[in-house]
Amino acid sequence: MKVPEKGCAICQATWGDYWEEIEGQRMFFCCDICAIEFRNMIDEVKKRKGWKTVDEIKMTGNYRGRECTALYQGKKYGFNIRFDSKGGIDLFTERA
């Protein structure tokens, strides 16, 4: 999976030092909450699309809400997501 070169895979922060293996890949996060968010997001996309994995997720926005585009084998899937304070998915809407 392609992740940003620098910083946390969710929020791009370069603070912290939290590593977790997701989809067989060791990834950097600023904290455990961001790691939980990332894992939940990937699982949700796989479940909704029936994809085996995800190649990349492009993201804009901030903790109030993120606009994302997931990519897998040339396919695109647009959605908006917001997490609760524990990293669970609070809101997930598909974008046309």
Add this chain to the structure above:
Amino acid sequence: MAGRSDAGHVMWLNRNITKDRSDRRTLSRLLADFFNLGSGSLEGWVKRRFIEKFYGSSPHPFVLSLQNPSRAVLLGYVVEHQHFLRQWVRSCSYIMARTDEMDVVSYELDNINTEYGGVGTGQPSHYELLLRMGESLGLDRKEVFRMAPLANTREAIRVWDSICRDDHWVEGMAAMHGLELIANRRLKGEGASIGYFDPAILKNEEISDQAKAFLREGYEADVGHSEQALGLVEKYSRLYGNVDDVQATFLRSIYYFDLYLMARLERSRQFESS
């Protein structure tokens, strides 16, 4: 702490100071800037931080929903806010019990009356107006009383209770009455991107009169409530020399307020299909 990935600390730094890992010197300069009142007042600082968090470029989702609220959003408001208001009286009572300043006591008495006691039948309390709003939307007050708070509400209430019980009463005042800024319509002239709700809805026919009465009450009372209290906080924090503590406690309070507002939305989903 940030180096060790403590989620609470890292998240706070990310959202308030910087996302870029910085050395000790840079970080302490950034932190000093964040807390610095400069030539301004504590009241100005409190408002600035409040606006950034709830009314900045990404306003709080609950505020966005309240611009033109659905029945479900208003009902979510009713159910969670009953718990908030019951804590409100407890918090104000702690402040009163722990201060000897008569202007503070008078302020809190008046606040408790408008929020909770009401003055005769002509002037029902915010609490009563809240329950009437629920009833006008088909939710009986007996039903409301039966509903326990959601986890975020419960957690926030626990924090406000402990602040007002254990910390200095000036911190308690900042923690509680700083929150009344949420309905302070003057913030729009001070940098807020939107108001608590769009005042045009006070003329909207789809919104019940009881809902309008509740919203209008906060709209009218909370400019005074919040600003008068912040004036007292300013005065006494300088007298007691605890401005730093007041700032830190205020930030802690708005962190939990953010979660509490999310709980109103979470609750509203329960009413979406009904």
